Amino acid sequence: xxxxxxxxxxxxxxxxxxxxxxxxxxxxxxxxxxxxxxxxxxxxxxxxxxxxxxxxxxxxxxxxxxxxxxxxxxxxxxxxxxxxxxxxxxxxxxxxxxxxxxxxxxxxxxxxxxxxxxxxxxxxxxxxxxxxxxxxxxxxxxxxxxxxxxxxxxxxxxxxxxxxxxxxxxxxxxxxxxxxxxxxxxxxxxxxxxxxxxxxxxxxxxxxxxxxxxxxxxxxxxxxxxxxxxxxxxxxxxxxxxxxxxxxxxxxxxxxxxxxxxxxxxxxxxxxxxxxxxxxxxxxxxxxxxxxxxxxxxxxxxxxxxxxxxxxxxxxxxxxxxxxxxxxxxxxxxxxxxxxxxxxxxxxxxxxx
Amino acid sequence: xxxxxxxxxxxxxxxxxxxxxxxxxxxxxxxxxxxxxxxxxxxxxxxxxxxxxxxxxxxxxxxxxxxxxxxxxxxxxxxxxxxxxxxxxxxxxxxxxxxx
Ligand SMILES: [Fe+2]
Ligand SMILES: [Fe+2]
Numbered sequence: 001x002x003x004x005x006x007x008x009x010x011x012x013x014x015x016x017x018x019x020x021x022x023x024x025x026x027x028x029x030x031x032x033x034x035x036x037x038x039x040x041x042x043x044x045x046x047x048x049x050x051x052x053x054x055x056x057x058x059x060x061x062x063x064x065x066x067x068x069x070x071x072x073x074x075x076x077x078x079x080x081x082x083x084x085x086x087x088x089x090x091x092x093x094x095x096x097x098x099x100x101x102x103x104x105x106x107x108x109x110x111x112x113x114x115x116x117x118x119x120x121x122x123x124x125x126x127x128x129x130x131x132x133x134x135x136x137x138x139x140x141x142x143x144x145x146x147x148x149x150x151x152x153x154x155x156x157x158x159x160x161x162x163x164x165x166x167x168x169x170x171x172x173x174x175x176x177x178x179x180x181x182x183x184x185x186x187x188x189x190x191x192x193x194x195x196x197x198x199x200x201x202x203x204x205x206x207x208x209x210x211x212x213x214x215x216x217x218x219x220x221x222x223x224x225x226x227x228x229x230x231x232x233x234x235x236x237x238x239x240x241x242x243x244x245x246x247x248x249x250x251x252x253x254x255x256x257x258x259x260x261x262x263x264x265x266x267x268x269x270x271x272x273x274x275x276x277x278x279x280x281x282x283x284x285x286x287x288x289x290x291x292x293x294x295x296x297x298x299x300x301x302x303x304x305x306x307x308x309x310x311x312x313x314x315x316x317x318x319x320x321x322x323x324x325x326x327x328x329x330x331x332x333x334x335x336x337x338x339x340x341x342x343x344x345x346x347x348x349x350x351x352x353x
Numbered sequence: 354x355x356x357x358x359x360x361x362x363x364x365x366x367x368x369x370x371x372x373x374x375x376x377x378x379x380x381x382x383x384x385x386x387x388x389x390x391x392x393x394x395x396x397x398x399x400x401x402x403x404x405x406x407x408x409x410x411x412x413x414x415x416x417x418x419x420x421x422x423x424x425x426x427x428x429x430x431x432x433x434x435x436x437x438x439x440x441x442x443x444x445x446x447x448x449x450x451x452x453x
Contacts, residue, residue, distance in 0.1 A: 107403070187382075
């Protein structure tokens with residue numbers, strides 16, 4: 001079962017436990033990041049029941065550890081793959097101000113990836129292993145990043161809708177039961193609000209420009225609206241709540257709201273913003289429901305979602321290829337830094353002798 | 354495993370502590386990998402202080418930290434549990450005495 005969303009669990013559950021973890025029972029020399037294999041003594045359940053945080057060296061059920069590794073890794077992968085669609089526009093940003101903003105945003109996304117990889121490593125998996133799982137397609141990233149950024153307005157739509165949806169997912173994760181994940185999410189959420197606002201500002205500006213600019217903004221909203229709604233993952237409320245990862249993740253305090261609840265909140269938040277910008281959203285069924293106190297919206301094309309997630313989106317191959325080549329082309333930098341560090345260490349040792 | 358996997362395995366883990374402003378202690382903010390202390394410090398600046406979150410950074414090799422063990426938490430912290438007389442609220446004093 002795949003349960004895919006940005007800032008949630010969207011990977012296949014059948015990935016075997018990492019070798020690196022099996023070999024890595026706690027060692028005294030890596031106290032902060034070693035996972036403790038002590039027998040569970042009910043302490044874990046007591047902490048969860050009391051809504052306390054679990055910390056890296058606490059004993060925890062293996063399934064809890066694996067769920068978190070998968071979730072954090074795929075969240076981290078989404079952050080760094082998410083640099084690509086926007087990175088595509090850095091050299092073509094329409095002004096120096098926009099270019100500086102976009103570079104800062106893309107750099108933030110790299111930072112988010114690093115916070116999350118660090119947090120995942122506290123569970124005893126290595127960063128190289130996680131990157132390898134991304135590069136070999138064994139772990140996924142959010143399907144939203146498999147759509148192309150065709151115009152400058154897409155940069156606005158990503159900030160406004162994609163970062164907006166990500167924030168909706170990520171805010172509840174600040175209270176996630178796993179301490180390092182929750183702390184990473186607090187940092188991430190603090191940084192995200194600028195991302196959403198700069199995107200809104202881009203569309204707001206275009207919507208006040210020439211007819212061509214208005215049209216470009218509307219076209220971007222048309223293309224990004226449905227994929228943004230898909231970011232919350234497939235329906236999982238009502239009877240569906242007992243399937244997939246939702247019930248267990250809720251019981252463990254990893255997940256606080258269902259995908260459907262978060263999606264509804266996002267729609268309720270975003271529709272008035274679209275009206276304010278002067279954009280229509282591409283859904284004829286979208287209307288306020290007085291009785292429910294929420295916006296009703298049309299059916300989501302889940303076939304498209306699964307297709308894109310499983311590799312058949314417009315940019316899947318390009319995104320992965322680019323990631324792998326960036327990693328391989330950066331190898332010489334990592335090697336040089338390692339060689340330099342070794343040389344310096346040898347010199348220090350020689351000097352001390 | 355991809356061919357390029359092993360080389361950064363050699364990069365040790367560093368724990369990062371940031372002093373948010375003068376008058377406050379350094380606080381643990383997260384970790385990172387770097388080949389040596391100088392690069393760890395540079396990476397920590399780029400990763401954890403992009404918005405002026407700090408005026409001073411410490412990086413410490415994670416392997417240099419000794420931590421108390423979670424299994425022994427009861428025995429280890431118990432000695433403090435039965436010494437309530439270390440708290441001011443333990444003492445009964447007349448209500449009308451000031452500055453106590
Ligand atoms: Fe992010
Ligand atoms: Fe973002």
